Amino acid sequence: xxxxxxxxxxxxxxxxxxxxxxxxxxxxxxxxxxxxxxxxxxxxxxxxxxxxxxxxxxxxxxxxxxxxxxxxxxxxxxxxxxxxxxxxxxxxxxxxxxxxxxxxxxxxxxxxxxxxxxxxxxxxxxxxxxxxxxxxxxxxxxxxxxxxxxxxxxxxxxxxxxxxxxxxxxxxxxxxxxxxxxxxxxxxxxxxxxxxxxxxxxxxxxxxxxxxxxxxxxxxxxxxxxxxxxxxxxxxxxxxxxxxxxxxxxxxxxxxxxxxxxxxxxxxxxxxxxxxxxxxxxxxxxxxxxxxxxxxxxxxxxxxxxxxxxxxxxxxxxxxxxxxxxxxxxxxxxxxxxxxxxxxxxxxxxxxxxxxxxxxxxxxxxxxxxx
Amino acid sequence: xxxxxxxxxxxxxxxxxxxxxxxxxxxxxxxxxxxxxxxxxxxxxxxxxxxxxxxxxxxxxxxxxxxxxxxxxxxxxxxxxxxxxxxxxxxxxxxxxx
Numbered sequence: 001x002x003x004x005x006x007x008x009x010x011x012x013x014x015x016x017x018x019x020x021x022x023x024x025x026x027x028x029x030x031x032x033x034x035x036x037x038x039x040x041x042x043x044x045x046x047x048x049x050x051x052x053x054x055x056x057x058x059x060x061x062x063x064x065x066x067x068x069x070x071x072x073x074x075x076x077x078x079x080x081x082x083x084x085x086x087x088x089x090x091x092x093x094x095x096x097x098x099x100x101x102x103x104x105x106x107x108x109x110x111x112x113x114x115x116x117x118x119x120x121x122x123x124x125x126x127x128x129x130x131x132x133x134x135x136x137x138x139x140x141x142x143x144x145x146x147x148x149x150x151x152x153x154x155x156x157x158x159x160x161x162x163x164x165x166x167x168x169x170x171x172x173x174x175x176x177x178x179x180x181x182x183x184x185x186x187x188x189x190x191x192x193x194x195x196x197x198x199x200x201x202x203x204x205x206x207x208x209x210x211x212x213x214x215x216x217x218x219x220x221x222x223x224x225x226x227x228x229x230x231x232x233x234x235x236x237x238x239x240x241x242x243x244x245x246x247x248x249x250x251x252x253x254x255x256x257x258x259x260x261x262x263x264x265x266x267x268x269x270x271x272x273x274x275x276x277x278x279x280x281x282x283x284x285x286x287x288x289x290x291x292x293x294x295x296x297x298x299x300x301x302x303x304x305x306x307x308x309x310x311x312x313x314x315x316x317x318x319x320x321x322x323x324x325x326x327x328x329x330x331x332x333x334x335x336x337x338x339x340x341x342x343x344x345x346x347x348x349x350x351x352x353x354x355x356x357x358x359x360x361x362x363x364x365x366x367x368x369x370x371x
Numbered sequence: 372x373x374x375x376x377x378x379x380x381x382x383x384x385x386x387x388x389x390x391x392x393x394x395x396x397x398x399x400x401x402x403x404x405x406x407x408x409x410x411x412x413x414x415x416x417x418x419x420x421x422x423x424x425x426x427x428x429x430x431x432x433x434x435x436x437x438x439x440x441x442x443x444x445x446x447x448x449x450x451x452x453x454x455x456x457x458x459x460x461x462x463x464x465x466x467x468x469x
Binding site for chain 2: 034035036057058059060061062063076079080082
C-alpha cells in the first residue's frame with residue numbers, strides 16, 4: 001500500500017512522520033540531531049530512501065547529514081562549503097561592501113535522476129553542487145559571479161539562496177531565488193545565470209522595477225507544465241507563463257498578498273496554495289485565523305481553506321520552505337508553523353488536521369510519496 | 372596521553388561518551404591537539420575551527436587548568452598538566468544568548 005513520509009526540519013531537530021495512504025494515523029520519529037537547527041530535509045527523487053539534511057547551529061556551524069534508509073539512520077557527509085576563488089563582496093544592510101561569508105545551508109535539492117547529485121542553496125547566497133552523495137561540494141560560481149552580485153543585499157533573514165528548482169523537461173534548466181536579489185535562471189546546468197525578474201514590482205527598493213533586488217520568498221513549478229512558475233514575493237503573488245521571462249501579478253482577492261510559501265497541487269497545475277500573512281511587520285495570519293488560500297484557476301481567484309485550522313487567537317507564521325504536497329489521489333497538502341504544528345490535508349486542502357502540535361518552530365516540510 | 376572534553380553536541384556527533392584520549396606527537400599545542408582530534412574524528416572538521424586548521428569558531432572556547440586559552444596562539448605550548456594528562460583540555464560551547 002502506498003504511503004507518505006513527511007520530513008520536518010525545526011529549530012531544534014528533524015522529525016520524520018510516516019503514514020499509509022489514508023494519511024489518518026501517523027508514526028512520529030525524532031528529534032533527529034536534537035538541539036540543532038535543521039533548515040531543510042529532502043529526499044532524492046531517484047532513490048526515496050536517500051535523504052539529505054542541513055544541520056547547523058551558531059556554535060558549531062554547518063553539517064550535512066545523509067540517510068540511505070529513509071531516515072532511520074544518518075551519517076554526516078561533507079560540510080566544507082568554500083566559495084570559488086576570491087569571494088569578493090556584496091552589499092551589507094547599510095549599503096557598504098561586505099565580504100561573502102558562508103553561514104548555513106538553507107535548501108538542499110537532490111537531482112531528479114541521480115541520487116548522488118544534490119544542490120545546496122546557502123547563505124551568503126551561493127549555489128553548491130555535490131556529485132558524490134554530499135561528501136564534497138563545489139560552488140557553481142556563475143550565479144554569485146553574475147555582474148549584479150556585488151549589488152545584492154540581504155533580506156531581514158539573511159542573504160539566502162532558498163529556492164532551487166530543476167526543470168524536468170529541459171535538461172540543464174534550473175531556477176534559483178535569493179532574498180533579496182530575486183529570481184535567476186540557468187539553461188546550462190548552472191554554469192551561467194541571468195536574472196528573471198521582469199514584471200516584478202517592489203516598493204521599498206530604489207528602482208521598483210529593477211533587474212535585481214526583489215525579495216522573492218518562494219517559487220513553485222508543476223513538473224507537468226514547467227514553463228509556468230508561481231512566486232510568493234515579499235508582497236505580491238506572481239505568475240510567469242514563459243519560464244520566468246516575464247511575471248504578472250495574480251494576487252487577486254487574497255486578503256493580503258504578503259506571505260512565504262507557495263506550492264502547486266500534484267495533479268492540477270492550475271491549483272495553487274499560499275498562506276497569506278498580515279504584513280511584512282506582522283508575521284502572523286490576518287485576524288488571528290490560520291487559513292490556506294487555494295486558487296483553482298492559476299491565481300487571481302482564491303478561496304479560503306480553514307476547516308480544521310485554528311480560527312481564533314492564532315499568531316504563528318508559515319516559513320517559505322514549510323509547505324509541500326504529496327502525489328496521492330487526492331492530493332495531500334502539508335505545512336508547518338513557527339508554533340510547532342504540522343498540519344495535513346488529505347483532500348487537497350478542503351479540511352485539515354494536525355499531525356503533531358508541539359514541535360519546535362518548523363523551518364521546513366517536505367513530503368515523499370512512497371510506493 | 373592528552374585528555375579532551377568535548378561539548379555535548381560534539382559528543383553526540385562523534386558518538387563519544389566521556390573524555391577523548393589522544394596521543395599527540397611532538398609539542399603539545401592547541402593546534403596539535405585539534406589536529407589529532409580531527410584526525411580521529413573527521414566529522415569535527417569545521418565545527419571547532421575553520422576547515423584546514425582555520426581560526427576558532429566565534430562561539431567556541433578552549434579552557435584548561437582554570438584558564439581561558441581561547442585567545443592564545445594556536446602554536447603556544449599547552450600547560451604541562453595538559454601535556455601529561457593530569458588535566459583535561461576543555462572545548463566549550465560559549466555561553467551565548469539570554
